Amino acid sequence: MKIDEIIKKSIEIPGISIKRGEFSAELILKERDGKGSMTFFPLFPGVTLAYIFVNSPAWTAPDFHDNGSMETGPLLLNYCVTGRCELILNNGNFVYVKDGEISLTERFARQQYVYPRRIYEGIEFFVDMDTVNAQSSWVEAEFDIDFHRLRDLYCPDGGTYIASVTTEIEEVLKKLWSLLDISVPLAIPQMKIYTLALFSLLQNLKEIPPSQACTFFTETQVDIAKRVEKIITSDLRQHHPAWELAAQFSVSETSLKNYFRGVYGQNISIYLREVRMQRAAELLTTTKLSVSEIAEQVGYLNQSKFSSAFKKQFNASPLEFKRRKNLERNTSN
Structure with a gap:
């Protein structure tokens, strides 16, 4: 499936728009529950790289069933930089990709991409096998990269592969991630070089780490x-x-x-503490409530315990945090 088809179906979804540039196309998510962006860079015919930033519990997935398509699509390679992403296996069970892990699959999300922690940053590659074979056969000829072989190595029988990256692969992925700080015209050639290096490394690993998709x-x-x-x-x-x-x-x-x-x-207690502290930080910067009132709002009857937990989270007391944010706001204005 071509990336243009995926983008076309995506912008039919309410809350998703597109911004086109000379070298890229950016899908923009803007909904009541959150926002996000996915910026696509076509590198070779059939191979597209995307940078993903999400601050939302979910991103609605395009529906390809109305035209007779199946749930499988291009070969998808994800690298999670920060956050957590939910994937559904062939048998209907759920697995999760977290920081420092990659996944390879040909399966689209059923209805939406789910981010349990509401925050996600990562890289995704879309490999359309038919287009690669027809227009990018030189990749295999020149660099000995066979995407069909890659799929069979990591996703036999339509499976999903998830594992922590090896040191070599992590170095390449981090270099790809760092290209966001470089102007696009200069970054494109480097994106291509590191992409070829990445797939070459994946194909030629002496020992492929076992998939963690068995933990479902x-x-x-x-x-x-x-x-x-x-x-x-x-x-x-x-x-x-x-x-x-x-x-x-x-x-x-x-x-x-x-x-x-x-x-x-995370454990329930740790997750809930972080949610409480994030809510407290929001109240400190958007309301005139006192520290004791905010402490009560987020479930702390003891102000001292609240202040201690807040300082552990943000490395500043509630009042220090509030003063710092006010100063930043005034400086920016």
Whole structure:
């Protein structure tokens, strides 16, 4: 499937627009729940690189079923720089790509790309096999890169591959990521060089790290974790013991904690503390509430404990944080 088809279907989705440049096309997500961008750079016929920035719980996926297409598409290679991304396996189970991991698959998201932590930054390659064979056969001839072989190595039988990157591959991916700081005309040739190096390394690894896609969660388990997240974050003044939540969903406390950690990558207590601190930071900079009032709003009856937790999170006391943000705002104005 050609990248132009994916972009065309994407901009039919409400909340997604496009900004075209001389060397790239940028999809822009702007919805009530968040925002994001995905900037595509066509490097070779059939090979496109995209830089992804998301501050949203999800990004609606294009629907290709109305024209008879299947769920499989181009070979997709993802590298997660920051955040967490949800993938669905052929059997309907869920796996998660996190910081420093890559995934290779030919499967599109069912309805949306889900980011449990609401933040995601990464790189994605789209490889359209038919176009590569027809127009970029020189890549295999000159560099001995066979994308069909790559697919068979990492995604046999339509599977999904997830693993932490090796040191060599990580170096190339970090160089690709750093090209965002360079002007586009100068960056394009380097993008091409590092892309060829990346796929060559992947194809010629002496020992491919085992896939972590074997660590999966069922739809029911993921649903429980997401419902728990909604309960504990809907009113930060409330406290919900894990045993109480487990009883509500008729699972053991250990199972509940495992489901939550699997989906969100953190223990419930750590995740909730970070949500509370982020909300407190927002209230400090957007309201005139006192520190004690904000502490109560985010579930702390003891102001001293709140201030200690806040300083641990932001390396500044609530009042120091507020003064710093006010100064930054006044300076920018």
